[in-house]
Amino acid sequence: MSSSASGNSTALFTDHYELTMLASALRDGTADRDCVFEVFARRLPSGRRYGVVAGTQRVLDALAEFRFTDAELAQLESTAVVDSATLDWLANYRFTGDIDGYPEGELYFPGSPLLTVRGTFAEGVVLETVVLSILNHDSAIASAAARMSGAANGRPIIEMGGRRTHEHAAVAAARAAYLAGFATTSNLEAGRRHGIPTRGTVAHAFMLLHDSEEAAFRSQIDKMGTDTTLLVDTYDITKGIDTAVRVAGPELGAIRIDSGDVGVLARQAREQLDRLGAKDTRIVVSGDLDEHAIAALRAEPVDAYGVGTAVVTGSGAPTAGMVYKLVEVDGRPVAKRSEHKASRGGRKAALRRHKPTGTALEEVVYPCSAPPEAGETDRQLQIPLVRAGQPVADLPTLEDARQRLRRGLVSLPWEGLKLSSGEAAVPTTFL
Amino acid sequence: MSSSASGNSTALFTDHYELTMLASALRDGTADRDCVFEVFARRLPSGRRYGVVAGTQRVLDALAEFRFTDAELAQLESTAVVDSATLDWLANYRFTGDIDGYPEGELYFPGSPLLTVRGTFAEGVVLETVVLSILNHDSAIASAAARMSGAANGRPIIEMGGRRTHEHAAVAAARAAYLAGFATTSNLEAGRRHGIPTRGTVAHAFMLLHDSEEAAFRSQIDKMGTDTTLLVDTYDITKGIDTAVRVAGPELGAIRIDSGDVGVLARQAREQLDRLGAKDTRIVVSGDLDEHAIAALRAEPVDAYGVGTAVVTGSGAPTAGMVYKLVEVDGRPVAKRSEHKASRGGRKAALRRHKPTGTALEEVVYPCSAPPEAGETDRQLQIPLVRAGQPVADLPTLEDARQRLRRGLVSLPWEGLKLSSGEAAVPTTFL
Known part of the structure; x- marks a missing residue:
């Protein structure tokens, strides 16, 4: 049986049917067939022009903890989810296959093969739920956050939405927002777990606690010095x-x-601060800001934005709609063939074609069995992530992802950066 | 200093500013002032007629683990979030105050005092973020799920959206959906953590793995018996x-x-099944269902629904918009007084007035210092949750919450159950 119970096991972040499929496949002998599973999004959220990949590193971390320890096995046994032969198999579960995928911070479009998992059916099928949970959440947040970063046009944004989403999702959301260009987060656990710089000063409660506004300001200045942010509303x-x-x-x-109307208030505040000689005092605005509100403040004297609800809820698109599909069995392409939701079979990879100027032209998704001739300005999009069950060396860091996204956004045609609803910034071509 | 590090500490699910406020308040002597913090929602999500409280038990669980162990203190020290005096205070942190609140499964309306935390400023302020994260997430999901349960009109719904949301949020979402009347979940961790019945059979991958549809069906029947669900599309x-x-x-x-168009397909399938003699074979439909799609299927021969994305994302309202506000300091009501987002000060409680028939008439929010005379058909809405830092005995269970919600929905005026956009089902009166 397995090693002792671990509180960190991710193995039950799994849908019941993954294990009942496994049980049937173990019994009928198909569990060992060589399979390829592909993660992709059929479409972008309505009106969005690009998506941003985020969560890949968290997927690899979850994979390392995907172990059925005694605690998980006891739960599955007591609830009779699977039989004892399947429990034995799960007790020894280690993913031994290969994974390739788009690195974090890469742009994606409908049909982009974001993650390709190769291994036996049994090894791959059990990972579906946790892989999708992570990529769907983190990519949704990063995709929204990237639009906000673009709208802020270089002004820093602090992520402060942790209170508006599940306490663990808050930590991942802070990471995704940082990946997508946010400067800092309010979330202390995100600081610990992901090394993201955290910031904060006071809330209205601190003001109300004191006998007067002046008393509260004095206390804050005494403790934090004059280079702090006073809450004046x-x-x-x-x-x-x-x-x-x-x-x-x-x-x-x-x-x-x-x-309030933070644009008007910021202008009045700037004039007042200048009049008072506080010409270098910055103005931070917050309160239900999204990418559109940020863009509307572009001409106002705002130095930094605090963004909460909108970013942690994906600004109208709280999930990325990615799916994890079996596309190849023993070298044979497979696909659902009913008239609805038809998929493309076979293991695929992708490259992005560019103009000589560097502007992206199209996303080319091709069968790995027949790769196209790659031109000088084409860029392969998948990188190796896992080989024989182990993460490859020198995977991109969170900082790498931030830089990759910055480069990617620069490469988009200018229409692709518009906040208004529209088509994908580049078309996807399936070879 | 604190006890040894715990992997379960919830103490850093906290915004940076809670701790900087604490540090200033410890220094200036206001940290010990007796405070009352209140959780409420200024409004329901656009067009919604009621909200459903969920997450209260998870708040109490998080409170029990809200400990600054050596690991948390080391992180705060190394990042210089607070000074050493504050670290010392945090090392000994235990909430010793009182909490009252609406029990899980209770309906709520704009301004309902959902949770009232009493203690020193220091003890209460640090809980803001984790309390709101949990209540905002879980209540958003339960509020959406209750509409779906109502639309399903007694037909069972299986929650299967775990893959569309953060892996931990998925577990809480399954709990909230179950609280709101869903029958089962696909999420195995929700089965373990909250005792919710889990269900599942196969995905399309299982069909594609096999050499033919018939081979896949045979394998599934061999393993699971004939009382299983075959995926026929x-x-x-x-x-x-x-x-x-x-x-x-x-x-x-x-x-x-x-x-596909599951309504049309269900009707055709029912006719075909009946023709084949399979008159008791049930029809389960899934695929992007929300409360409106479920309602539209009411006249169709559907026996059960699978709901994923819509429920775990709150069906358009992924967060409940609750806030945690300081309302009283040393017995004195306090409130933000600027023209925007004004709040009502003072510790409050609430009762719901009903007609003699049991139909709810209004939500009455009153100052605890001046409770109204309660009539026979009035019901007090807050219950004691924590006394002197300890959960009270015999708190309502998840099953209690399910029943409470069923009773609550029956008590609403009929307009309150409509899925269309409208006003809150009952008005809130502030005394």
């Missing part, structure tokens, strides 16, 4: 700014406005 | 149903249709 913003500069002096780091 | 549904009944006999438990 608890009572009256104009008076708040007066008090803030009086207490902190013109060296005050920043003010934050969290409610 | 991989190739041609009509042929699939013929083959299914030929292989399994008329005792076949169910067929599943996962694509």
Whole structure:
């Protein structure tokens, strides 16, 4: 049987039917067939022009912990999900196959082969749920966050939406947002787990705790110094700014406005701060901002944005709609053939064609059995991730992903960066 | 210092600013002021007529694990989030206050005081993020799932959306959907953690793995018996149903249709099954169903629904928009007073007034300092959850929550159960 119970096992982040399929396949002898599973999205969320791959590293981390320890096996036995032969097989489960995929930070389009898992049916089928959970969540957040980063046009964004989503999803969302260009997060666990810089000063509760706005400002300045961010909209913003500069002096780091028409308020605040001599005091705005609100603030004197709900919920697209499909069995392409949701069989890879200027032209998805001649400006999109069950060396880091995404966005045709609804920025061609 | 590191600590599911507020308050002496924090939603998601409270038990579980162990303290020290005096305070952190709240499964409306946390500022402020993460997520899912359960009108729904959301959120979503009337889940971890019945048979991959549809059906029947669900839409549904009944006999438990116009297909399938003598074979439909699609299938011969994406993403409302506000300091009501997002200060409770017939009339939110006279048909909505830091005995179970919600929905005026957009089912009155 397996090693002792581990609190970190990811093995039950799995749909019941993966294991009943496994049980049947073990019994009828098909479990050992060589299979290829492919992750792709049939379409982008409505109106979106590109997607951003995120979560791949988390998939590899989950794979390393995908172990059926005594605790998981006992649960499956007591609930009679599978028979004892299947339990024995699961006790020894280790993925020994190969995985290739788009690296994190890569753009994707409908049909892009985002992850290709090769191994026996048994080894591959049990990974479906956890792989999709991670990629669907993280890519949805990164895809929304990239639009916000673009709209912010270089101004920093702090991710502060953890309270609006599941406590663990919050950590992954902070990572995905950072991958997509956000500067920092409010989430301390994301700081610990992923090394993302965390930031924060005070909420309105701190203001209300004190006997006056001035008392709260004084306490904050005493503790954090003048290079902090004072929250000026608890009572009256104009008076708040007066008090803030009086207490902190013109060296005050920043003010934050969290409610109201933040564009108008930012302009008034800028004038007032300048008048008070606080010309270098920055203005941070927050409060239900999404990519459209950020874009609308482009002409306003805003120095940084705080974004919460919109980013952690994917700004209208909380899941990326990716699927994990069996595309090849013992070298033979397979695909669902009913009139609805037909898929393309066979193991595939992809390259992106570019103009000589570097602008992306099309996503070419091709059968691995018949790769096209690659031109000088073509770029292969999949990289090796796992070989014989082990992660390959020197996988891209989170910083690599940030840079990759920046390069990718620069390569898009300009229409591809528009926030309005439209077609995919480049067409997908299936060879 | 604290006890040894625990992998289960929830203490860093916290926004940076909670701890910087704490540090300032410890320094200026306000940290010990008696405070009341209140969780409420300013409004329901656009067009929704009621909300469903879910996550309260998970909040209490998270509270029990809210400990700054050496691991958390080391992280906070190395990133200089707070000073050493604050670290010392956190090392000894235990919530010692009181919590009251709406029990799980209770309906809520704008302004309902869903959770009331009483304790010192320091004790209460650090809980904000994790409390909101849990309640906002779980209540959003339960609120969507309740509409689906209502639309299904007694037919069972299986939750199968785990792959469309973060792997941990998936487990909580399965719980929230079950709380809101779903029959089962596909999520094995939800089975383990929350005792929810899990179900599953096969995916299309199992069909494609085999040399023919018939071979796949035979394998499944051999393993799982005839009282299983055969997936008939991989190739041609009509042929699939013929083959299914030929292989399994008329005792076949169910067929599943996962694509296409499932209403039309269900009707055709029912006729075909009846013609083949499989009159008791059930029809399960799935594939992008939401509450509206379920309602539209009410007249069709469908025996069970599989619902995925829509339920785990809150069917358009992935977060409940709840906030955690400081409402009282040392017995004095406090509230943000700027023109935007004004709040009502003071500790509050609520009761729901009903007609003598039991139909709900209004949600009455009142200051605890001036409770209204309660009539015979009024029902107090908050219950004690925590006293002196410890959960009270005999808290409601998940089954209790299911029953509470059923009773609550029956009590709504009939307009309140409509799926179309509208006002809150009952008005909120603030005394």
